[in-house]
Amino acid sequence: MTTLTPIPGGRAVHPAAPSPATAPPPRRQGGTILAVPALLWYLVFMVGPMAAIFVIAALHWPGMLQPVSFAGLGNLRTVLDDPVFWDAVRNTAVQLAVALPVMIVCAFMLGYYVAQRPPGHRVIRYLLFIPGLISTPAKAMVCYAALSPDGLLNGALKGVGLGSLTDAWLASPSTALACLIGLDLWSGIGFTAVLFAARLDGVPEELGEAAHLDGAGHWRTMWRIHFPVVRDYVGVVTMLQFLWTLFGSAQHVLLLTQGGPGTSSTTLSFLVYQKAFIAADLGYSQTVGVILFLTGLAGLLAIRRLFRQTY
Amino acid sequence: MKLGKRWLPAHVLVWTYAALLLVPLYYLLASAFKSNDEIFGRPFAPPVSFGLGNFRTAFTRADLGLAVVNSLLVTVLALALTLLLALPAAFALGRSTGRAAAALERVFSLGFLIPTFAALFPTFLLAAATGLFHTRTFMVLFLPATALPLSVVILVQFMRTVPRELEEAARLDGASTYAVLRHVHTPMCLPGIATVLLLNFLSFWNEYLYSLVIIGPDPAQRTVQVALPTLKAITGTDYGVLTAGTVLTLVPVWIVYTLLQKRMQQSLVSGAVKM
Numbered sequence: 265m266t267t268l269t270p271i272p273g274g275r276a277v278h279p280a281a282p283s284p285a286t287a288p289p290p291r292r293q294g295g296t297i298l299a300v301p302a303l304l305w306y307l308v309f310m311v312g313p314m315a316a317i318f319v320i321a322a323l324h325w326p327g328m329l330q331p332v333s334f335a336g337l338g339n340l341r342t343v344l345d346d347p348v349f350w351d352a353v354r355n356t357a358v359q360l361a362v363a364l365p366v367m368i369v370c371a372f373m374l375g376y377y378v379a380q381r382p383p384g385h386r387v388i389r390y391l392l393f394i395p396g397l398i399s400t401p402a403k404a405m406v407c408y409a410a411l412s413p414d415g416l417l418n419g420a421l422k423g424v425g426l427g428s429l430t431d432a433w434l435a436s437p438s439t440a441l442a443c444l445i446g447l448d449l450w451s452g453i454g455f456t457a458v459l460f461a462a463r464l465d466g467v468p469e470e471l472g473e474a475a476h477l478d479g480a481g482h483w484r485t486m487w488r489i490h491f492p493v494v495r496d497y498v499g500v501v502t503m504l505q506f507l508w509t510l511f512g513s514a515q516h517v518l519l520l521t522q523g524g525p526g527t528s529s530t531t532l533s534f535l536v537y538q539k540a541f542i543a544a545d546l547g548y549s550q551t552v553g554v555i556l557f558l559t560g561l562a563g564l565l566a567i568r569r570l571f572r573q574t575y
Numbered sequence: 576m577k578l579g580k581r582w583l584p585a586h587v588l589v590w591t592y593a594a595l596l597l598v599p600l601y602y603l604l605a606s607a608f609k610s611n612d613e614i615f616g617r618p619f620a621p622p623v624s625f626g627l628g629n630f631r632t633a634f635t636r637a638d639l640g641l642a643v644v645n646s647l648l649v650t651v652l653a654l655a656l657t658l659l660l661a662l663p664a665a666f667a668l669g670r671s672t673g674r675a676a677a678a679l680e681r682v683f684s685l686g687f688l689i690p691t692f693a694a695l696f697p698t699f700l701l702a703a704a705t706g707l708f709h710t711r712t713f714m715v716l717f718l719p720a721t722a723l724p725l726s727v728v729i730l731v732q733f734m735r736t737v738p739r740e741l742e743e744a745a746r747l748d749g750a751s752t753y754a755v756l757r758h759v760h761t762p763m764c765l766p767g768i769a770t771v772l773l774l775n776f777l778s779f780w781n782e783y784l785y786s787l788v789i790i791g792p793d794p795a796q797r798t799v800q801v802a803l804p805t806l807k808a809i810t811g812t813d814y815g816v817l818t819a820g821t822v823l824t825l826v827p828v829w830i831v832y833t834l835l836q837k838r839m840q841q842s843l844v845s846g847a848v849k850m
Contacts, residue, residue, distance in 0.1 A: 296671050296673060296675050296679065298663040298666055299663070301664070302661060302664035305720050305723060306686060306724070309716070309721075310689060310694070310720050311686075313694035314689065314693065314694050314697070316694070316697035320697065373585075377585055388589060391593045394597075397825075397829070398781075398825065399800050400781065400800075401801075401803045401804050402821050404804070405807070405817060405821040406599045406600070406603060406821070409606065410599050419615065419619075420618070423619075453592065481581075503688070507688065514784065515692075533692070536695070537695065540699075549696060550697075556693065560693075
């Protein structure tokens with residue numbers, strides 16, 4: 265067997281090799297190997313820690329210097345029995361259910377508006393980008409300056425004679441989560457609108473003009489003509505915003521409300537942070553991390569289905 | 576297309592939102608030159624004088640000068656490392672037609688969907704295990720990894736536009752693979768490199784959570800984004816100082832944005848949605 269196999273192969277190859285028509289293209293040197301360092305870097309710093317989440321989630325680990333033992337699904341049981349976890353689930357659900365649709369719909373309409381090049385659209389484009397440039401701590405400081413008890417909003421309310429409406433917005437259980445959602449929307453709509461505007465700029469103008477000749481107004485054109493054309497793009501942007509909201513909320517919560525008062529603004533991603541670095545319950549923290557990861561994955565698939573190109 | 580009278584509500588709404596974006600920034604900038612009394616008394620009034628007292632206080636109280644240097648150091652070194660890793664990878668993947676290369680490219684473009692902040696704690700463990708906890712070095716090594724998927728995906732598309740004949744000509748002259756990358760592909764990919772640098776400049780300079788956890792609060796090491804929120808605790812409710820500090824951290828980004836507005840918008844747009 266072993267001696268036979270090379271022969272047919274050899275016979276097949278040798279007569280073919282001299283003929284220029286079937287000669288394989290000259291092999292390029294230094295091929296894919298150059299991608300290896302980047303791949304290694306990526307595996308060590310991104311994929312490795314990602315995989316570690318799943319391992320730590322199965323450990324009983326009550327603090328950095330404490331002994332570690334195997335817990336199996338014990339952490340999951342603890343997490344599911346914890347009312348704080350369910351508060352966080354509720355807050356995250358509210359945050360996603362409010363912020364995501366409002367942001368995408370408003371940003372799409374704003375993007376459509378800008379893409380029509382109304383007077384002053386250059387200024388608008390410049391301004392819309394501002395939140396995309398500001399770091400999270402700086403955004404949080406802006407938000408803090410605006411919403412603290414003697415900040416911008418209360419000052420404005422007093423100024424127009426509505427002093428009775430003032431509130432400690434970030435420290436009140438009924439408004440803390442709303443403030444965080446407001447911050448998401450404030451910074452998210454503009455940036456997303458620029459993305460949509462850039463995509464809508466690429467839609468041929470004839471499409472809209474044809475619709476107008478048929479008597480369609482802008483509202484109809486926007487949703488019936490332009491939206492279907494860029495539908496898959498809207499899906500991609502929605503996915504990204506979904507991920508940023510789901511995972512990124514930890515930073516805003518940490519900087520503005522610390523999850524409080526009580527648990528009124530604790531989101532899932534903040535719970536991961538809090539249990540790891542403040543409460544030092546590492547197994548719990550990473551179990552929530554796994555849940556968050558799976559939620560993210562399920563959400564991505566759902567959004568992809570929702571925005572599948574239909575024409 | 577003409578925009579008729581019925582667009583009035585749209586104009587009003589859009590400009591209202593634009594104002595909402597602008598007012599807090601104006602407030603920030605104006606308050607940076609005011610005292611607490613002035614801020615609370617007349618929040619919207621322009622500052623009376625343009626003294627730099629608040630800036631000086633912010634600078635010394637939170638060691639912002641050192642923090643800016645640290646941020647610059649981390650950002651520049653991480654950018655250099657990102658290019659060092661992403662350029663050869665994109666070069667290899669862009670020229671190659673094999674199945675392995677296609678699979679690798681797919682891995683990188685999927686990585687774009689992994690949210691960076693998901694694995695904060697394991698990354699912290701990695702820093703501790705490598706003995707690089709509480710150092711800027713770890714951030715310099717770590718940040719490029721978060722930027723690689725996007726950078727590779729963008730650069731591959733530029734590498735593909737380099738005509739094959741150029742490489743073949745260089746090969747005939749005896750150029751090595753490295754020389755081809757250095758003298759043929761890199762110069763032709765400069766727009767792509769600029770895009771990658773701009774995008775990553777923004778995200779590296781603005782990075783907060785990892786810097787907070789890994790570099791920690793040591794004033795000698797911490798970055799400006801970590802130093803900034805400490806002003807809230809240090810100064811209590813001295814809003815003038817707080818806003819002055821915030822303005823200081825925004826200045827570099829603002830300068831870059833205003834100088835390179837067109838390029839930056841293109842970068843961010845292409846960066847957000849290359850999949």
